Amino acid sequence: MSISTLARSIVESPTLRLNEEARILREKGEPVIHLGIGEPKNKTPIPAILSSAAKLSSGDVKYAPTDGNPSLKKAIIKYTEENYGKVVGPQNVIVSEGAKQSLFNIFFSILNPQDEVIITAPYWVSYPEIVKMVYGVPVIVTPEDGSFQPRMEDILRAVSPYTRAIIVNSPNNPSGVMYPDDFICEMVSFCEKKGIYLITDDIYHKLVFDGKKAPSPYQYTKKDIESTHIISVNGVSKLYGMTGFRVGWVVANKKLVQVMTNVQAQTTSCVSPVMQAAAEGALTGVQSMVESLRLTIQNNRDVMMNELKTFNGIRCIKPDGTFYCMPDFRAFSNNSVELSNLLLKKALVVTVPGREFGMEGHLRLSYAGTVKDVTEGVARMKWALDPTSPNEIYIGDRKMVRDWL
Ligand code: PMP
Secondary structure (H helix, E strand, C coil), rough: CCCCHHHHHCCCCHHHHHHHHHHHHHHHHCCCCCCCCCCCCCCCCCCCHHHHHHHHHCCCCCCCCCCCCHHHHHHHHHHHHHHHHHCCCHEEEECCCHHHHHHHHHHHHHHHCCEEEEEEHHHHHHHHHHHHHCCEEEEEECCCCCCCCCCCHHHHCCCCCCCCEEECCCCCCCCCCCCCCHHHHHHHHHHHHCCCEEEEEECCCCCCCCCCCCCCHHHHHHCCCCCCEEEEEHHHHHHCCCCCCCCEEECCCCHHHHHHHHHHHHHCCCHHHHHHHHHHHHHHHCCCHHHHHHHHHHHHHHCCCCCHCCCCEEEECCCCEEEEECCCCCCCCCHHHHHHHHHHHHCEEEEEHHHHCCCCCCEEECCCCHHHHHHHHHHHHHHHCCCCCCEEEEEECCEEEECCC
């Protein structure tokens, strides 16, 4: 069977694979704790349910406009104005099957073969793979000081005549850190001066803790939406915990939106109108759940930080947002894949190896689940790795004895 070289080079999504492994173990009755998960446990907001149910029960479920329903785009325009202070029109917005498709559309539309995209590490696993899928070249910039904050000078060193875009994800999956306002400001002016696109993946921009606020990149440009090089990506997956609805969007100049619309017309045609109705319901309905989700996750973050404090050898930078943190486990192993496998096999805890995010020696832990998941998950990891922790624990009524330290 013949498979293309490019397709063969695309790696499996490690997070989706781990979800699947955890599901299989759970089905077998194994008491797995999932600290790999990238979605909160909340129920879908009622306005989203009602509005999608109304669309479904109308029986009128047909192709929708490729770039999104006008009424959903109207809600996105309002969201952009309220949250970014930027006035945009319907021709600046395209709705896609989740932010993932949005990113694919962007890279497909702006890159020629061998064009480069600068990606700051740690990065979301899909960025380099999507760039490769459109024959682009991911250029990874890793902070050398062990922090998760990219430095402007490192980025400048990575820029070449082939650089077409820099992607910034802040607050960041997997580290949870938010890049400082100054950095975003510098990035905006640098990209606009050089004519490089600045893609801001803002999927977590409302999930920010301790009274902080994610900066809007638009506040640092005087250019209007047609001449700015900022492309922003957002969606309902993390904002409302509506991961299964698959609705994301891009705000950009209208020429690029038109090209992305052509690309989408030839690939998925449109987002299902039922799912678009759900997204519209969520965006136009009462927003109190966004704050309650944020508070729940912030509390989980605090629990996670307290638990990790008592974990000898672990160093963890406190997240400013998202539902992830990325502790340094190099005191135990430099091989995060082996470490993650050991934790899954011996302690039945799912974690994601830092290697997948360009940060070897670290593990990504999610606190999107329950407080019990966090406390029990960390307790099991401590038991598995920290020799000062008790040698035996019970998982359910199963006695586990540590015999590998
Ligand atoms: N960007 C980042 C940084 C993410 O973490 C995710 C989801 N894990 C996405 C984009 C994709 O989100 P969606 O569900 O909207 O495709």
